[in-house]
Amino acid sequence: MSHTLYRSPAIVIAHSPRGEADRVVTLFTCDHGLVRTRVQSVRTAGSRLRYGVQFLAMGEYEYVRGKHTWRLTGAHGVSYPDAGLIGEGIAHVCSDIVRLMQPEEPNTAIYQELVSLAHNASTKYEIA
Numbered sequence: 001m002s003h004t005l006y007r008s009p010a011i012v013i014a015h016s017p018r019g020e021a022d023r024v025v026t027l028f029t030c031d032h033g034l035v036r037t038r039v040q041s042v043r044t045a046g047s048r049l050r051y052g053v054q055f056l057a058m059g060e061y062e063y064v065r066g067k068h069t070w071r072l073t074g075a076h077g078v079s080y081p082d083a084g085l086i087g088e089g090i091a092h093v094c095s096d097i098v099r100l101m102q103p104e105e106p107n108t109a110i111y112q113e114l115v116s117l118a119h120n121a122s123t124k125y126e127i128a
Helices: 088-100 106-121
Strands: 006-018 024-028 035-037 058-065 070-079
Touching: 006 035, 006 088, 024 058, 024 106, 088 106
Parallel strands: 035 070
Antiparallel strands: 006 024, 006 058, 024 035, 058 070
16 A cells, blocks of 8 residues: 655644654644654654754655654755744744644645744844
8 A cells, every 4th residue: 555755845843752762743834734743763863854853944844644643754955943043932933833723724824934934043143
């Protein structure tokens, strides 16, 4: 039985540990909206995906629909902001989106706003 592989630009807006080495990652994708994916063995030292599932990481993500959940299978062209520049405001916006949005409901306007927030978070401002 073959599964359809979906590939979409996305941003990581939440993650939580699951078991010994797994993690549940919440992506906001351009095509599918809010998608909660399971990533297996991402917290091990040899994982290829561990840097691609950090908070506010952006890139092309590949995921498949499993029997009960989505599974993240790949991440390409991932960039993420400096951890010291991420403010609490962005974290609150992301948690509100996770709490209020319906899963798998595309919304390109919110996706574009999240991308601009992440780009602004990764920009260092000089105070004159």
